[in-house]
Amino acid sequence: MSKKQGIMICGHGSRDKDAEREFGLVAKGLKLRYPDIPVEYGFLEFSAPNIHMGLNSLINQGVEEIFAVPGMLFAATHAKNDIPSVLTTFEDKQPNLNVTYGRELGLQDDMIEAFQARIYESMGLDPQNPPENLYDTLLVVVGRGTSDTQANAEAAKLTRIVNENMGFGWADTVYSGVTYPSVGVGLENLMKLGYKRIVVAPYFLFTGRLIKRIAGYVDKVAQANPSIEFIQTPYLSDHSKVIDAFQNRVEEIMSGELPAGEESLMHSFKRRLAAGDVDIHHHHAEFVDPQDDTQGESKSDHEHAHDHSHSHQHGHEHSHDHSADQTHSHSHDHNHSHAESHSHSHGVYQHIGHPMGPRTMIGEGICCCFMGQFTDEILEEEKSKIDGDCTKTAFAHLK
Numbered sequence: 001m002s003k004k005q006g007i008m009i010c011g012h013g014s015r016d017k018d019a020e021r022e023f024g025l026v027a028k029g030l031k032l033r034y035p036d037i038p039v040e041y042g043f044l045e046f047s048a049p050n051i052h053m054g055l056n057s058l059i060n061q062g063v064e065e066i067f068a069v070p071g072m073l074f075a076a077t078h079a080k081n082d083i084p085s086v087l088t089t090f091e092d093k094q095p096n097l098n099v100t101y102g103r104e105l106g107l108q109d110d111m112i113e114a115f116q117a118r119i120y121e122s123m124g125l126d127p128q129n130p131p132e133n134l135y136d137t138l139l140v141v142v143g144r145g146t147s148d149t150q151a152n153a154e155a156a157k158l159t160r161i162v163n164e165n166m167g168f169g170w171a172d173t174v175y176s177g178v179t180y181p182s183v184g185v186g187l188e189n190l191m192k193l194g195y196k197r198i199v200v201a202p203y204f205l206f207t208g209r210l211i212k213r214i215a216g217y218v219d220k221v222a223q224a225n226p227s228i229e230f231i232q233t234p235y236l237s238d239h240s241k242v243i244d245a246f247q248n249r250v251e252e253i254m255s256g257e258l259p260a261g262e263e264s265l266m267h268s269f270k271r272r273l274a275a276g277d278v279d280i281h282h283h284h285a286e287f288v289d290p291q292d293d294t295q296g297e298s299k300s301d302h303e304h305a306h307d308h309s310h311s312h313q314h315g316h317e318h319s320h321d322h323s324a325d326q327t328h329s330h331s332h333d334h335n336h337s338h339a340e341s342h343s344h345s346h347g348v349y350q351h352i353g354h355p356m357g358p359r360t361m362i363g364e365g366i367c368c369c370f371m372g373q374f375t376d377e378i379l380e381e382e383k384s385k386i387d388g389d390c391t392k393t394a395f396a397h398l399k
């Protein structure tokens with residue numbers, strides 16, 4: 001008897017309700033490709049359903065074998081650490097369940113073609129019948145930005161590929177946060193190249209706070225420079241080639257054909273877990289289902305998070321069993337800042353103080369969880385931009 005199969009898409013989540021709604025389009029698109037298999041989705045942070053809820057829904061439909069794919073463009077902290085952590089915790093509690101985790105979307109041809117189609121469409125051009133070149137135009141790709149250097153480099157690689165495929169005069173990459181250059185400063189620098197037409201193309205799946213913030217920056221720069229034509233390309237959304245790319249990722253785990261010679265994301269996670277480089281953690285901003293007391297940010301979860309960070313700093317071994325961890329008896333200061341309490345899920349980025357980087361976004365309503373990564377020296381230097389004491393509102397995004 002073969003086990004009943006189900007597909008799980010693990011998305012990012014956002015406090016923006018439009019983002020939450022739009023992500024459902026991926027599941028809808030995949031459902032059409034797999035009409036006989038349950039397809040569910042869940043979010044890592046802020047939004048409902050969370051991943052745990054999506055997995056439970058599959059269990060309730062009798063599923064015993066889950067093919068889980070990251071709804072992530074690149075492999076950074078979320079795809080490498082946070083999603084495997086949630087999946088592993090869930091799988092360990094279900095005796096008859098088998099969860100296989102696939103790969104991030106990555107730079108598949110389908111993703112590149114979807115992105116190029118969005119860019120052509122935004123310029124009023126037919127992707128099926130493109131012009132020979134676009135030498136008079138500058139392309140600015142906006143990547144998410146992460147503390148993961150490889151993932152940032154993949155975004156830069158995307159820019160190079162699209163630049164050569166489409167024949168722009170020039171192209172460069174800016175990032176929506178965490179790394180450098182940030183969008184506003186990056187755009188102002190690139191304008192010095194003198195192009196009269198600039199296409200700003202965000203490499204994002206869906207709308208959300210970041211897309212809206214990026215649009216705000218571009219509007220501001222465009223207003224200040226009326227002689228330049230700015231074109232804002234829409235995000236990828238559920239372009240049919242994006243759904244193709246998801247389907248490819250599902251197919252390769254269903255058929256057990258992850259590329260040979262490449263360590264899978266789950267294998268890598270388990271290896272680093274065993275080595276003590278990462279830990280199983282409750283993602284700090286995960287949506288909490290008020291109906292379900294087996295999950296969520298209970299008081300003990302908070303203590304658990306602090307304990308983890310504590311034990312992490314001191315480098316001891318700890319087991320999968322959270323409760324065992326909670327009983328360890330080291331006394332330590334409970335006045336951790338929010339940034340410290342989940343330092344395991346996003347480490348301090350080494351270029352946080354870069355003159356073209358994240359510091360340029362201080363004072364623009366950036367999440368305080370992120371603000372918590374700035375050193376006191378940087379906050380002191382940028383003091384004039386800060387309205388009130390930001391560090392005090394560090395927990396603001398939990399609710």
Ligand SMILES: C[C@@]1(CC(=O)O)c2cc3[nH]c(cc4nc(cc5[nH]c(cc(n2)[C@H]1CCC(=O)O)[C@@](C)(CC(=O)O)[C@@H]5CCC(=O)O)C(CC(=O)O)=C4CCC(=O)O)c(CCC(=O)O)c3CC(=O)O
Nearest residue numbers: 014015072073074076077078147205206208209210346367
């Ligand atoms: C606005 C915010 C949520 C809010 O406040 O509502 C938000 C939103 C979104 N992020 C998205 C994607 C990614 N976010 C990350 C990483 C981080 N994101 C974080 C914070 C925030 N992210 C909030 C405030 C930030 C601010 O104010 O600047 C960090 C700092 C903290 C943390 O997450 O714990 C952490 C740094 C970790 C580190 O590197 O150290 C990565 C990279 C990675 O995996 O690491 C990817 C790409 C994954 C991929 O490759 O696809 C998408 C989907 C976009 C899409 O559709 O494509 C949305 C939705 C939206 O825009 O709303």
Ligand SMILES: [Co+2]
Nearest residue numbers: 284342369370
């Ligand atoms: Co955080």
